[in-house]
Amino acid sequence: MLKINNLKVNINDKQILKGINLEVKAGEVHAIMGPNGSGKSTLASALAGREYVSVTDGSIEYLGKDLLDMNPEVRALEGIFLGFQYPVEIPGVSMVNFMRTAINEQRKYKNLEALSAAEFLKLMHEKKSVVGIDSNLTKRSVNEGFSGGEKKKNEIFQMALLEPRLAILDETDSGLDIDALRIVANGVNLLKSPETASIIITHYQRLLDYIVPDFVHVLYKGRIVKSGGKELALELEEKGYEWITEEITAE
Amino acid sequence: MNIEYKLADVTESFVSLFEANRNILLAENNEHLNSIRREAVTSLAKLKIPGKKSENYKYTAIGDLLFEEMNHVFSPKKIEFNIEDIFSCDIPEIDTQAILVLNGFFLNQGEEITKLENGVIIGSLRAAMKSYPDLVYKHFAQYSDYKNDPIAALNTAFAQDGVFLYVPKNVKHEKSIQIIHLLLSEEDQMVQHRNLFILEEGAEANVVICDHSLSIQKFITNSVTEVFADKNSNFNITRVQNEHDKSVQITNSFIQQEQDSTVTSNTISLHGGVIRNNIKVNLNGENCENNSLGLFLADKEQHIDNSIYINHLKPNCTSNQLYKGILDENARGAFAGRIHVWPDAQKTMAYQKNNNILLSDDAKMNSKPQLEIYADDVKCSHGATxxxxxxxxxxxxxxxxxxxxxxxxLLMYAFAHEVISEIKLPALRERIDELVEKRLRGELSRCNNCKMNCR
Structure with missing residues (x-):
């Protein structure tokens, strides 16, 4: 589904990613872990198409197409979803209007008829119960005045509505209590199918108690320095990141 | 050219225009009105049309704008047209009583002035001066400050007609009154008209004013609206400005509020060449509430300037100003919001907010809050972005x-919505919502079969 090949990325002329290689196949869940400043969010930003991220080398192939050639909105329409680390508040734009516009843009892209207001509300109602998001939140402006946990739940709610092929969750678990964490995990697990894949970017292992990854990668100083199965996450939790950084330095 | 010379010239040209048309302007055989007119022209000659050095008109060079050869029409000109052929209102679905004003003159579609069953009097100001002189002259030119304001003086000297509304004591007039100011002419024209709205104690009314240009000629409009809101009255006034790129529109609203009254004005500027809106509010009794809101959308070479003056004369009054603008391309915007709290006006709450979005590097906005506070127990705030x-x-x-x-x-619309959401009548709010969305999408050019093709 996704092939990242020798990806090098600069932000403000500073090299952040120094040659990432990663392949994600349909049906897989990948966790990307690593200490602060290792480039995890930069990788998410590069995948979603943020403008301040400049790709200097390498390629990203998504479903056989050149991802770097697509606008952020086209990437979304092609089925990529980014769960934001810091979801943006948009005063004055209602959740309903925002998501209905997004869904209908997607339907237009797939040559489907737009959903009517009633149809959309019905869909929203269904997905709301899946995520367990408070009804009042969807009546408000996008993320406006939401607590940290509510914002993250709202990301999962949007993901449930948009049903992406590839979900990238950028530290969606940070700052969440156990209940919220379960909701986030539940959302990801519900999306899981042989046709979809997820990339979970996280600093801690605890989300991975609820979402079982097929692969765990450690990102350090802009490179993937270690890959393994789910047990790697447990090892990191136990020993911290030092043993890996020491290993690298020793080499 | 020497600026001072030019200024003297523009003022002088109006004074001469008055002298030349004295016979028509003072023809009504109405000594009360005639003496006000004479005073106004004297005060205009003394005060002079403001120039670039004027602080009040710093961002809108009104002297230059008025310094142009224009036609002036001092009696209603018969223009044969079928209103439905050329104009369909953008706000048709709301239940309103529509009044047409063509080039500043009440358009006679039957009675010039009507007294409704509930005692509300509505119609032509000129007719009201004849039929209800006592009512008119108790308030006419009492609030417009023509002795200190040259633009109001200019209007007072020349304006012939406009709309008169009288709502008697404790009458709640349910139906909205829609005043449609139309500009239609075969030659460039300056238009000055005048509205007078009187709400007696406990009265309630809603007025919607729509300003439209229907032909491609250059129009300069200088209008004055006086509002008297007596004790405990409640008045909503919504203005939708939609004129073409060659138009110059100066509106002057003078609002006098007595104890416990509430007046809310929403000024929605959708289109125009140069727009300058002056609103002056006197809170002349305790516990008044005034809300002055505005939304302006401008692009190309358009210029929109809003100037608000809230005069807190008495204690315990609240005023809110909220003006928001979106400027694109080479548009110019200005906002000046003045809050004046007099020593007596303790417990005043006065708020002001002006937020603007510039969509291009060339658009420009000037925002100027002015707070003059002479009382010590007040809450006042202002913010501009x-x-x-x-x-x-x-x-x-x-x-x-x-x-x-x-x-x-979506973002622009969300930004604009804060102002629109304050429009009290749901049906009107929805219509204006749609209009603003259309305007933001650039789909408003087909309005009214206008040949201007503004966009």
Whole structure:
């Protein structure tokens, strides 16, 4: 589904990613872990198409197409979803209007008829119960005045509505209590199918108690320095990141 | 050319115009009105049309704008047209009583002035001066400050007609009154008209004013609206400005509020060449509430300047100013909000907010809060921002599959909505919502079969 090949990325002329290689196949869940400043969010930003991220080398192939050639909105329409680390508040734009516009843009892209207001509300109602998001939140402006946990739940709610092929969750678990964490995990697990894949970017292992990854990668100083199965996450939790950084330095 | 010379000239040209048309302007055989007119022209000659050095007109060179050869028409000119052929109102679905004013003159479609069953009097100001002189002259030119305000003086000297509304004591007039100011002429024209709205104690009314140009000629409009809101009255006035790029529109609203009254004005400037809106509010009794809100959308070479003056004369009054603007291309915007709290006006609460979005590097906005506070127990605040659309929010929306144009529109619309949401009548609010959305989408050019093709 996704092939990242020798990806090098600069932000403000500073090299952040120094040659990432990663392949994600349909049906897989990948966790990307690593200490602060290792480039995890930069990788998410590069995948979603943020403008301040400049790709200097390498390629990203998504479903056989050149991802770097697509606008952020086209990437979304092609089925990529980014769960934001810091979801943006948009005063004055209602959740309903925002998501209905997004869904209908997607339907237009797939040559489907737009959903009517009633149809959309019905869909929203269904997905709301899946995520367990408070009804009042969807009546408000996008993320406006939401607590940290509510914002993250709202990301999962949007993901449930948009049903992406590839979900990238950028530290969606940070700052969440156990209940919220379960909701986030539940959302990801519900999306899981042989046709979809997820990339979970996280600093801690605890989300991975609820979402079982097929692969765990450690990102350090802009490179993937270690890959393994789910047990790697447990090892990191136990020993911290030092043993890996020491290993690298020793080499 | 020497600026002072030019200024003297523009003022002088109006004074001469008055002298030349004295016979028509003072023909009504109405000594009360005639003496006000004479005073007004004297005061105009003394005060002079403000020039570039005027602080009050710093951002709108009104002297230059008025310094142009224009035609003036001092009696209603018969123009044969079928109103339905050329004009369909953008706000048709709301239940309103519509009044047409053509080039400043009440358009006679039957009675010039009507007294409704509930005692409400409505119609031509000129006719009201004849039929209800006592009512008119108790308030006419009492609030417009023509002795200190040269633009109001200019209007007072020349304006012949407009709309008169009288709502008697404790009458709640349910039906909205819609006043449609139309400009239609075969030659460039200056138009000055005048409205007078009187709400007696406990009265309630809603007025919607729509300003439209229907032909491509250059129009300069200088209008004055006086509002008297007596004790405990409640008045909503919504103005929708939609004139073409060659128009110059100066509106002057003078609002006098007595104890416990509430007046809310929403000024929605959708289109125009040069627009300058002056609103002056006197809170002349305790516990008054005034809300002055505005939304302006401008692009190309358009220029929109709002100037608000809230005069807190008595204690325990509240005023809110909220003006928001979106400027694109080479548009120019200005906002001046003045709050004047007099020593007596303790416990005043006065708030002011002006937020602006510039969509291009060339658009320009000037925002000027002015607070003059002479009482010590008051709450006053002001805030002005000039910024761009939130890039983070744009990316967030695009990352959900909404294209850039649509994302921008959603953000602009959200920005504008704060003002629209304060329009009290739900039906009107919805219509204006739609109009603003159309305007933001650039779909408003087909309005009224206008040949201007503004966009």
């Amino acid at each position: 000039v910024g761009q659309l939130d890039e983070e929010a744009l990316f967030y929306m695009r990352s959900r599959g909404i294209n850039e144009r649509e994302s921008r529109l």
